[in-house]
Amino acid sequence: MTSVLALDxxxxxxxxxVVADDGRVLGRGxxxxxxxxxRPGWVEHDPEEIWRQTLEAAREAVRSVGGPPxxxxxxxxRETVVVWERATGRPLHRALVWQDRRTADRCRALQAEHGxxxxxxxxGLVWDPYFSATKIEWLLREVVGLRARAERGEVVFGTIDxxxxxxxxxxxxxxxxxxxxxxxxxxxxxxxxxxxxxxxLFGVPPAALPAIKPSSGEVGVARKEHFGVxxxxxxxxxxxxxxxxxxxxWEPGQAKCTYGTGAFLLMFVGPGPHTSAGRxxxxxxxxxxxxxxxxxxxxxxxxGSVFIAGAAVQWLRDGLGLIARADExxxxxxxxxxxxxxxxxxxxxxxxxxxxxxxxxxxIVGLTRGTxxxxxxxxxxxxxxxxxxxxxxxxxxxxxxxxxxxRVDGGAAANNWLMQFQADVLGVQVARPDVVETTALxxxxxxxxxxxxxxxxxxxxxxxxxxAFSPGAEPEGAYRGWHRAVDTALYWAKSGFxxxxxxxx
Numbered sequence: 001m002t003s004v005l006a007l008d009x010x011x012x013x014x015x016x017x018v019v020a021d022d023g024r025v026l027g028r029g030x031x032x033x034x035x036x037x038x039r040p041g042w043v044e045h046d047p048e049e050i051w052r053q054t055l056e057a058a059r060e061a062v063r064s065v066g067g068p069p070x071x072x073x074x075x076x077x078r079e080t081v082v083v084w085e086r087a088t089g090r091p092l093h094r095a096l097v098w099q100d101r102r103t104a105d106r107c108r109a110l111q112a113e114h115g116x117x118x119x120x121x122x123x124g125l126v127w128d129p130y131f132s133a134t135k136i137e138w139l140l141r142e143v144v145g146l147r148a149r150a151e152r153g154e155v156v157f158g159t160i161d162x163x164x165x166x167x168x169x170x171x172x173x174x175x176x177x178x179x180x181x182x183x184x185x186x187x188x189x190x191x192x193x194x195x196x197x198x199x200x201l202f203g204v205p206p207a208a209l210p211a212i213k214p215s216s217g218e219v220g221v222a223r224k225e226h227f228g229v230x231x232x233x234x235x236x237x238x239x240x241x242x243x244x245x246x247x248x249x250w251e252p253g254q255a256k257c258t259y260g261t262g263a264f265l266l267m268f269v270g271p272g273p274h275t276s277a278g279r280x281x282x283x284x285x286x287x288x289x290x291x292x293x294x295x296x297x298x299x300x301x302x303x304g305s306v307f308i309a310g311a312a313v314q315w316l317r318d319g320l321g322l323i324a325r326a327d328e329x330x331x332x333x334x335x336x337x338x339x340x341x342x343x344x345x346x347x348x349x350x351x352x353x354x355x356x357x358x359x360x361x362x363x364i365v366g367l368t369r370g371t372x373x374x375x376x377x378x379x380x381x382x383x384x385x386x387x388x389x390x391x392x393x394x395x396x397x398x399x400x401x402x403x404x405x406x407r408v409d410g411g412a413a414a415n416n417w418l419m420q421f422q423a424d425v426l427g428v429q430v431a432r433p434d435v436v437e438t439t440a441l442x443x444x445x446x447x448x449x450x451x452x453x454x455x456x457x458x459x460x461x462x463x464x465x466x467x468a469f470s471p472g473a474e475p476e477g478a479y480r481g482w483h484r485a486v487d488t489a490l491y492w493a494k495s496g497f498x499x500x501x502x503x504x505x
Contacts, residue, residue: 005069006444014054016061019444023463029060041101044094073235073447075242076160081135096135103134124288133185173220176210177236178298182290216296216446235447246442250294253404259412263306285353294457304353304391312346333378341366343485344379354394359493385422386482423469431466
């Protein structure tokens, strides 16, 4: 039996899985990562800790199996930036994490100067400190002597995948893949490479960035000292793209949704830059990003985020005390025929895609004396399904690609009632895998196909098992009611009150 080691380096910790050629998880390791908050809005990680904890998690996973894996696949938190000496691998600053907001003012200035069209058409993204370019620019400006050293080729910048590969290979490989590169604001979706104009705009020396490789294919060899034998590194993908691949979404219209605190949706579109989708995205809040086709080559995906999903259930539990455990929601939702006309828009931190209204707030409408806790619980679950449908509809409109099905993972995906309701609302099959660690599995699959553990992506997929929820009848008028509730939340956000109490629109 052959196996693959998948390294999933996330925001809060590093997970390692050893995946057998029949799809079983043979070994597992995990280590937490320390979060550093030097100032309000600033978020940093220690690159050496990331390396150390990832290596320890990997060794734990491999030890539990007893034999070395045939290849290594890496997936990672996206957009986070590390800077280090090329010759020694010594970090020169803490990593600036994707959550870091220190360059927000710079992004607003860039938007005012250049507008949204330029960056949207080239990169598929928006001016936001979420992405990597302004982080690199900040480091070049603020770390004494860094710019001169970068121009001399002595220091380099990379996302977490590039950092781990550089350390695993003893400095032999300085590479990233298209999925991670596409999250930097420096990558051209059409040319599929670094954009010279954007490098110039942010003052980034081209030699300071890694070479861009396909997501499936050998890029280097991990040194013998790490695992007792040399192991080729054969797979790389950003976490959301790895999950999309791990869910088997390689055909246009296939999509995955991860239900966590929020909901993260990606739909595979196919080859091509789809510039029309980019223009629509500027007004409707979807991003264009690089995904992997079945062979690991770059393709296009649309991406949308719902800010609050499972967090609404947490609020019902911890804030209101309506439930003691999240798994009670399944039984409570089934205990009533409907919500009794109640709609819950959980815009606690604003509305994400497709509305992007930061001033929206949580709204519950339709309350009557007959409303009970089961109605509120069911309304919270329905909100996840309706929010997902809103993003899916925008994806379909922008890409002109119909939704084929929806693959799901994340904590709320365990709720059978919700998954059935999601299928009813979307009108397509919802499929839930037996192993929900799809991010790590995607990295394993990309590496395993390149290393010959699986002859093709279809062979990797053959080892996956899904529980299917087939669509039934959508509740009559329910989705229209949801739109009324969202309009109420948007009305609240866009209106204000004059001192004398007169409503101002």
